Amino acid sequence: MAAPVVRGVRKLLKLVNFTRVPRRHRYKKKWATTEPEFPASRLALQNFDMTYSVQYGDLWPSIRVSLLSEQKYGALVNNFAAWDNVSAKLEQLSAKDFVNEAISCQEPESGLSPVPPPNCSPNLRCFTFSRGDVSRFPPARLGSLGLMEYYLMDAASLLPVLALGLQPGDTVLDLCAAPGGKTLALLQTGCCRNLAANDLSTSRTGRLQKVLHSYVPQDIRKGNQVRITSWDGRKWGELEGDTYDRVLVDVPCTTDRHSLHEEENNLFQRSRKKERQTLPMLQVQLLAAGLLATKPGGHVVYCTCSLSHLQNEYVVQGAIELLANQYSIKVQVEDLSHFRKLFMDTFCFFPSCQVGELVIPNLMANFGPMYFCKMHRLP
Numbered sequence: 001m002a003a004p005v006v007r008g009v010r011k012l013l014k015l016v017n018f019t020r021v022p023r024r025h026r027y028k029k030k031w032a033t034t035e036p037e038f039p040a041s042r043l044a045l046q047n048f049d050m051t052y053s054v055q056y057g058d059l060w061p062s063i064r065v066s067l068l069s070e071q072k073y074g075a076l077v078n079n080f081a082a083w084d085n086v087s088a089k090l091e092q093l094s095a096k097d098f099v100n101e102a103i104s105c106q107e108p109e110s111g112l113s114p115v116p117p118p119n120c121s122p123n124l125r126c127f128t129f130s131r132g133d134v135s136r137f138p139p140a141r142l143g144s145l146g147l148m149e150y151y152l153m154d155a156a157s158l159l160p161v162l163a164l165g166l167q168p169g170d171t172v173l174d175l176c177a178a179p180g181g182k183t184l185a186l187l188q189t190g191c192c193r194n195l196a197a198n199d200l201s202t203s204r205t206g207r208l209q210k211v212l213h214s215y216v217p218q219d220i221r222k223g224n225q226v227r228i229t230s231w232d233g234r235k236w237g238e239l240e241g242d243t244y245d246r247v248l249v250d251v252p253c254t255t256d257r258h259s260l261h262e263e264e265n266n267l268f269q270r271s272r273k274k275e276r277q278t279l280p281m282l283q284v285q286l287l288a289a290g291l292l293a294t295k296p297g298g299h300v301v302y303c304t305c306s307l308s309h310l311q312n313e314y315v316v317q318g319a320i321e322l323l324a325n326q327y328s329i330k331v332q333v334e335d336l337s338h339f340r341k342l343f344m345d346t347f348c349f350f351p352s353c354q355v356g357e358l359v360i361p362n363l364m365a366n367f368g369p370m371y372f373c374k375m376h377r378l379p
């Protein structure tokens with residue numbers, strides 16, 4: 001608004017509030033309590049416009065419109081249900097298993113059948129509609145074995161689990177696990193000798209319990225194989241240091257897509273400003289704890305559903321420095337560029353991450369954002 005107009009509006013407000021009202025009856029409008037708050041989703045968009053237009057330059061308008069449009073889902077097949085029937089049903093909808101499609105398109109070595117690339121978790125089947133097809137999956141149903149047939153999730157959320165590269169017999173920690181999409185995917189690999197699934201929030205670990213109850217047979221849930229806890233993940237290094245083969249650190253973040261569409265639990269509410277500002281610090285602490293909980297020689301995947309460099313690459317670099325300086329532990333970032341090549345038909349990747357990989361939303365493939373970075377704790 002131009003300055004004279006603003007001054008005019010102010011004058012008008014003064015007139016409305018004070019003209020001809022006797023002094024003792026004057027009141028001052030209580031803006032904070034009487035006016036509806038500026039919606040948090042609008043604040044999120046303002047914030048993203050400021051920061052991401054600088055970070056992403058010419059790419060930002062296309063990412064922005066995709067973030068504001070309907071996202072696409074993937075259907076993670078439940079291997080504990082009758083997976084071959086479920087896969088056939090999903091194929092009838094003209095959806096394709098993007099994981100196995102990518103693997104089978106690789107050039108097999110001298111007549112051998114295609115094998116998953118090294119360090120890619122096995123046995124995961126996730127169906128998506130092809131590029132530009134915005135069909136939706138019907139809600140999942142209970143299958144013949146009494147378990148839900150598939151789990152609907154942002155298909156890009158499967159990439160951190162694939163990148164973790166589980167091997168049969170691994171001990172695995174999912175440090176921030178709720179509501180449980182990635183925990184479920186970790187169990188689908190059939191590789192977890194035992195899996196510790198933790199989340200600070202007890203209400204959210206309740207949701208995780210429900211997901212596992214609907215998708216995983218009782219003998220796996222109730223045996224020693226899965227342990228669910230509600231601890232502060234930042235303390236994990238002290239609680240169980242040098243313990244796990246693989247650790248997933250899926251930290252709380254600005255959840256960019258959610259922040260643009262939902263008012264509830266939105267981190268851009270004015271009252272949560274401090275929490276927002278301290279988020280990268282919490283993320284560094286959680287990643288450092290995850291690295292400390294890993295056995296020397298083990299692997300960690302860090303991920304967020306944010307486009308912010310401050311929450312992605314900077315956190316990875318911060319945690320690696322912290323471990324080197326405070327614990328003399330060396331951590332190496334692993335190259336995941338083969339993932340970009342392997343899954344380029346399904347996702348749109350940002351081409352120039354300094355460390356890790358980032359799926360950026362695109363109208364033809366509206367998944368993500370999903371940042372993931374794999375680290376090796378050196379022996």
Ligand SMILES: C[S@@+](CC[C@H](N)C(=O)[O-])C[C@H]1O[C@@H](n2cnc3c(N)ncnc32)[C@H](O)[C@@H]1O
Nearest residue numbers: 176177178179180181182200201233250251252
């Ligand atoms: C991005 S969500 C995790 C999503 C989950 N991995 C999935 O795939 O469904 C981040 C989670 O971190 C949890 N969290 C926040 N602070 C934490 C802490 N200090 N320790 C452990 N978990 C924390 C939140 O409760 C939230 O559920």
